[in-house]
């Protein structure tokens with residue numbers, strides 16, 4: 001017979017924590033990645049992103065002056081951004097990340113009361129949305145971040161708000177676009193926080209503990225032979241769960257996933273992806289923000305500039321296809337053309353080149369996000385957040401890309417499909 005469940009859940013707490021850290025041999029590569037993120041954080045032309053600040057704070061080495069300046073820029077952006085109008089859609093996730101950032105400062109900063117109130121209000125909006133439409137107004141990812149941030153600040157939320165997440169997890173409703181790992185992980189972190197910090201009654205706490213355990217089991221089960229869980233960008237989130245629950249000490253998937261990250265560090269080339277991978281490379285989860293050790297911090301990290309992309313002479317041709325399989329579209333294939341571009345062109349460059357081709361048939365719009373430009377409109381068709389439409393990017397015939405339009409560089413002869421999809 002296997003170990004009883006109680007023992008299995010207690011086991012991580014009884015074992016030493018050392019094996020949850022990445023192998024010592026990888027320290028140089030991890031340090032270089034931290035230094036590169038620091039370089040990007042020092043660029044005043046980039047909007048400050050609380051996830052970047054969190055990654056800087058959860059690192060082993062620091063540049064206190066740069067971190068302080070970054071925090072000031074964040075405060076400028078966030079302190080005045082809320083409370084203007086309750087009519088606008090909730091900003092659950094961004095506000096949650098900012099509040100996590102304040103708690104990760106040494107010593108932790110108390111957010112203005114109104115910000116906590118706004119986050120609670122956004123969560124309630126999301127909760128009401130999930131009752132009416134079967135999903136939060138934002139997403140379960142942001143809803144999970146909201147619960148996590150309030151928990152890290154020791155603020156209670158109504159049991160119903162938490163139960164909504166439990167129900168969604170039980171019914172497998174956390175996913176969208178095929179990959180559920182990121183969202184399931186954020187939700188499991190929120191569960192673990194609530195349970196550990198005793199912010200819910202003992203009955204609910206036991207359920208949350210089991211649910212977090214189940215989430216990490218699911219993640220281990222979905223691990224591929226290459227160690228990746230979901231895809232390379234969701235793997236750090238799975239590792240956060242193993243770290244937060246202590247299962248990193250017993251779960252073989254942890255070491256394999258960590259090895260996969262270390263083998264693929266070059267995939268993390270944008271500030272947003274670096275910010276998501278660095279905490280686990282330093283052995284931390286967002287739960288550690290609740291108990292930051294504010295001692296002397298080594299002032300030893302210096303910013304590193306990103307290496308420019310190698311020049312590749314010549315041109316390439318990319319086939320650009322626009323599809324609308326939704327019932328209200330008059331045609332499935334709305335656009336199909338070969339677009340000549342320079343050899344190093346990104347998909348964004350391809351879209352710009354297509355828009356300049358005669359006759360001027362192709363049009364598109366993007367919206368700036370911390371992840372880069374998000375494609376919002378193609379050929380005048382807007383993907384509507386309230387209808388949960390989005391412009392999905394695929395490599396023909398049917399493989400969704402794992403990166404956005406500014407980061408993906410199609411090969412010569414590739415076919416890229418922009419497909420209006422539902423999530």
Ligand code: B12
Pocket residue numbers: 092093094095097138139141142176177179182183231232233234237270272273276369370371372373374375376385389390391392393394400401402403404405407423
């Ligand atoms: C929810 C989500 C979506 C939703 C967003 C809609 C919504 N209203 O929430 C939908 C389904 C539309 C979506 C689409 C895509 N996504 Co997405 N998404 C996420 C997820 C799970 C959470 C994002 C979030 O809410 N963050 C919290 C808030 C506070 O931060 P935010 O910066 O304000 O979030 C906004 C932007 O991030 C934007 N967004 C979401 N995904 C992406 C992807 C890119 C490339 C960009 C530029 C923006 C963007 O929508 C968010 C909500 O408004 C993340 C997971 C993660 N680990 O980050 C993946 C994630 C960011 N997405 C990813 C990808 C690849 C995509 C797509 C390119 C997939 C595709 N092949 O079409 C498309 C974007 C295409 C486009 N039109 O430009 C990757 C990005 C990896 C990378 N290399 O940067 C992630 C990390 C998932 C993963 N593990 O692969 N996504």
